[in-house]
Amino acid sequence: MTRTRPDVTFLAPRAASARLSRRALLAGFGVVGLGALSACGKTTKMAASPPADGELESKLNLYSWGDYDAPEIIDAFKSKFDVLVQVDSYGSNEELAAKLSTSRGTSGYDVVVPTGSNVPQMLEHDLLQELDLSLIPNFEHIDDNFKNQYFDPENTYTVCKAWGTTGFVYNTKKIDRDLTSWQDFVDTAQKEAAGTTALLEDPWEVAAIALAAMGVSLNTEDEGELDEARKIIVDQLAPNIKAYIGNAATGMIQGSFTLLHAFNGDARQGLTEVKDPESWKFVFPTPSANLWTDTWAIATGAPHPDSAHAFINHMISPDTAVEQLDYIGYPIGTKGLAEQAKKAELDEQDLIFPAQEVLDRLEPSKKTPADQIRTEIYADAQARSGA
Known part of the structure; x- marks a missing residue:
């Protein structure tokens, strides 16, 4: 029309x-x-x-x-x-x-x-x-x-x-087990999706993957917790990351990714445009994510x-x-x-x-003095990935 x-x-x-x-x-x-x-x-x-x-x-x-x-x-x-x-x-x-x-x-x-x-x-x-x-x-x-x-x-x-909120989307033909948590995301990125995983181009969101997997506040300013998150992001995730992208739909359509960190609306866009939407699944991960x-x-x-x-x-x-x-x-x-x-x-x-049970566990992102640490974690991760 x-x-x-x-x-x-x-x-x-x-x-x-x-x-x-x-x-x-x-x-x-x-x-x-x-x-x-x-x-x-x-x-x-x-x-x-x-x-x-x-x-x-x-x-x-x-x-x-x-x-x-x-x-x-x-x-x-x-x-x-x-x-x-x-x-x-x-x-x-x-x-x-x-x-x-x-x-x-x-x-x-x-x-x-x-x-x-x-x-x-x-x-x-x-x-x-x-x-x-x-x-x-x-x-x-x-x-x-x-x-x-x-x-x-x-x-x-x-x-x-x-x-909106943040989660991840994965190709169920390449990853044949149910993923439900951020720890699942970290584990899968190192195994079935090694070299075919994408992270968002956002320091807060990237750090939140590790912080959620650790079970601590996504807005933490505790340097010890952020240091532990750095180890997960830089040492475990980064070596297996194929790209850092803004819109997961782009990676889904492009076809060379199996696991993508994603905003829910962008994942929806990808599902409406990929050739085989039945092969993809979006997850609102536990225990928390950004609202x-x-x-x-x-x-x-x-x-x-x-x-x-x-x-x-x-x-x-x-x-x-x-x-x-x-x-x-x-x-x-x-x-x-x-x-x-x-x-x-x-x-x-x-x-x-x-669902309301998902909304109830989400944590809105906040700007804090520790954002500089998150930016450094993100930069270190990109360098480790060769991005």
């Missing part, structure tokens, strides 16, 4: 925008396109948000990860309120923070999309302004799992935009605050939730989305929506 051109101005070229797709990486070490799913033949509806002074500004400047929203949904907002939406793209939270920090409230951006773990640092530098949740009535439809998170306990500055959350926020000094609130309200509407999920490959935190996805017959729904 041919998609009509939306009434949205992309300041970044579409080719570049594809390369900057959000879930290519968590921390911005290099970027691989996600290849978002098309959303054809759908009618986009919205619940209007009342502007603070009765009338929205005529413009809205969105600064986000590349190709991270269905253009049809943005176009519907423009058509409803006659607001010109301009979209600019970045490739990492660091790039976002630097842009807002150097501009000192004059960036010209209204709505931004920081990852939860980066929100405390951004608040410390006064880069985000408080939300008026009375202007975002669709906030009531956000699942309680994604409200009041540690980085913004009262949702004073942020609203969930999308969420990442990307958020809607308004930049300090936003020139169009009324339009910004109305836009966020539109983007989290239950009426647009399935269309957003279909396009970006990750749920947006709206209540009842799993039921909507089932009615829409979306593929691989078990990968999109972990």
Whole structure:
């Protein structure tokens, strides 16, 4: 089906925008396109948000990860309120923070999309302004799992935009035993999958494999625990790693990997594109893994605050939730989305929506002074792998 051109101005070229797709990486070490799913033949509806002074500004400047929203949904907002939406793209939270920090409230951006773990640092530098949740009535439809998170306990500055977790996917034709834990991942990488294993291009996520296998906090700052994790990553895993990649789907489709560290949505993408999806299995590993959350926020000094609130309200509407999920490959935190996805017959729904027992054991990543140690572990692992 041919998609009509939306009434949205992309300041970044579409080719570049594809390369900057959000879930290519968590921390911005290099970027691989996600290849978002098309959303054809759908009618986009919205619940209007009342502007603070009765009338929205005529413009809205969105600064986000590349190709991270269905253009049809943005176009519907423009058509409803006659607001010109301009979209600019970045490739990492660091790039976002630097842009807002150097501009000192004059960036010209209204709505931004920081990852939860980066929100405390951004608040410390006064880069985000408080939300008026009375202007975002669709906030009531956000699942309680994604409200009041540690980085913004009262949702004073942020609203969930999308969420996901980390696990691994393996080829069951090459690995004929059930894998369920991070220790299984470490063992298999040294045995059946030696030389055909891929790790994510992300220091925190790589270190988390070993820390989870050890049964300690994924956010530990204990140097002894991190030293033990270094031994597992550098001495046991690294010699058997074929590549460090941003998107597991790329490795699955490429065909030379049997075991891949993966974000759940990227694994889902791979399963929809490989020739033999029945040969692959994704695992939500025990005992824990990252629960990442990307958020809607308004930049300090936003020139169009009324339009910004109305836009966020539109983007989290239950009426647009399935269309957003279909396009970006990750749920947006709206209540009842799993039921909507089932009615829409979306593929691989078990990968999109972990069971509550899985959600309960996940641990959101946090920025800590020990991140430098994780970066050193990652660099040492790459060197040991010859990457």
